[in-house]
Amino acid sequence: MSRLHDTTEPAVVSEDMLVFAVESQGPKGMAGRIAKEEGVNFSHVKSLRLDYRNILRIDNVWRFTNLTKLQLDNNIIAKIEGLDMLVNLVWLDLSFNNIEKIEGLDTLVKLEDLSLFNNRISLLENMETLTNLHIVSLGNNDFNDLNSLLYLRQFKKLKTVCISGNPMCMNEDYKLFTTAHLPNLDYIDYRAITTEMRTQANEKYRDIVEELIAEELSESRKQEEALIRRQQETLHKAAFVDLLDGSGLFDSMYESDPDGNRLQEIPEIKELVDSFREQFVEQCHQIFEFGIKEHNRRQEETDQFLECLEEAKTENRHLCVQQVKTFLTYKKTVFPIMLQTQDVDELDSLMEAYNEKLSKISSCLTGLELQLVDQLEETIKEFERNISDMITAYVEQVQAMFAQCRELENMHNEKLVEQCAAVLDKVIHNSPEVEALTEDLRLLFVDKDSMNNAISSSHENHIHEIDTKEDCMITGVNDWVAAFIGRVHEEEEVKRNRHRIMEINHFIDYQTEELDNLELEEAPVDQ
Known part of the structure; x- marks a missing residue:
């Protein structure tokens, strides 16, 4: 489903590419000449554009430790990697690539806006740490099952989701399903959810959503109980009294x-x-x-x-x-x-x-x-x-x-x-x-x-x-x-x-x- 790229030789993110990108996006005129003479300090860069460069593999960006915005769209990237050190990222664009799996994002806990539009992804996974997500673009991928969207219920701050262009959107009720199952959303496919649409969605999926909520509450209680047990076990071992509270x-x-x-x-x-x-x-x-x-x-x-x-x-x-x-x-x-x-x-x-x-x-x-x-x-x-x-x-x-x-x-x-x-x-x-x-x-x-x-x-x-x-x-x-x-x-x-x-x-x-x-x-x- 990913778009066709030109036949230019595939590239990795090299040192020269990074320097050129930073300098070309930096100040112009006299300020630009002064900055060029002083050299590039990657740790000071806040925003970086690496789009349309035929990049095959993400590399050498670990030094951009204060980067908040990274644009890697319109390349031929096949795997999300090399981003672990970019812990200050708030905005990440990986749209129009050849990515098949969501991975390598665990440390990006400040991420608010994530675009994976137009890739080859078929499964929502490995995003549990991204609790600050506000916007997620997943359109034009290979998602077949509407139920896969239930994964997004864990992101309580999520307000906008783009899912158009996926096989599951052949279901004419996909927007109603999404509205009902992701109640915190304000926008679907970048269009506001109307009051009428929300009412219709809630009526159509009320029983299913209520059952889902009950299951989630039950699972939440189980997790809380398991956490309490682990904490108690840790305390008992620290106090050397394990096996003694009971039989x-x-x-x-x-x-x-x-x-x-x-x-x-x-x-x-x-x-x-x-x-x-x-x-x-x-x-x-x-x-x-x-x-x-x-x-x-x-x-x-x-x-x-x-x-x-x-x-x-x-x-x-x-x-x-x-x-x-x-x-x-x-x-x-x-x-x-x-x-x-x-x-x-x-x-x-x-x-x-x-x-x-x-x-x-x-x-x-x-x-x-x-x-x-x-x-x-x-x-x-x-x-x-x-x-x-x-x-x-x-x-x-x-x-x-x-x-x-x-x-x-x-x-x-x-x-x-x-x-x-x-x-x-x-x-x-x-x-x-x-x-x-x-x-x-x-x-x-x-x-x-x-x-x-x-x-x-x-x-x-x-x-x-x-x-x-x-x-x-x-x-x-x-x-x-x-x-x-x-x-x-x-x-x-x-x-x-x-x-x-x-x-x-x-x-x-x-x-x-x-x-x-x-x-x-x-x-x-x-x-």
């Missing part, structure tokens, strides 16, 4: 316990396990609530700590800036005097005073940095003491609470042994009460050793799962503290300090160089 840990104890599951086929044992489950899940919930509470306490402690660090750094920066401003004010006063004086002795005196003040500012800035290092180190040590006390108390409480879990398991195991012994006795005496036992279950009651081995295996598996979760909580919090303190030391005590010292040295070296240059250029020569 997760209890279920994991029986997942790899076939003997324990088979035993529950016996009604009396099933009742015993149900009672155990209720008590165990309640204990897990208490651990969960404790874990969340402690996580929040740790978060508050770290937030206060980081705030203290930032306050100290901000205050230190303020003091340094004041010192630097004072020095630069002095420099601004003394340099003109140095340039004007013809007295060598006076110049020497001024230079000596300058160097002395430069030495003092260097010592002052270095001293302020050392003072900050000591202040940060003390703050970090205090935080380490506080968090260490918090973690110690946390670990002790976690161990005590999991000890209660093990106690519940031990008590359950004792009751299980008693109950199974009673079942074994009935099996040995061929009691009618055990006739309904399956063959697999009977294997557990061949003799006392078989029964005890099954119960022991089940018990050990349960204790292992409890111990593993306890270790996870304790190891997790200890690893978190070590990693957090490590990052703070690395960033605050090493990287920041190193950067600051380099910054001070650079400032002093620059001020010295300024004086040397002044002396070389302006100082009077002793005859």
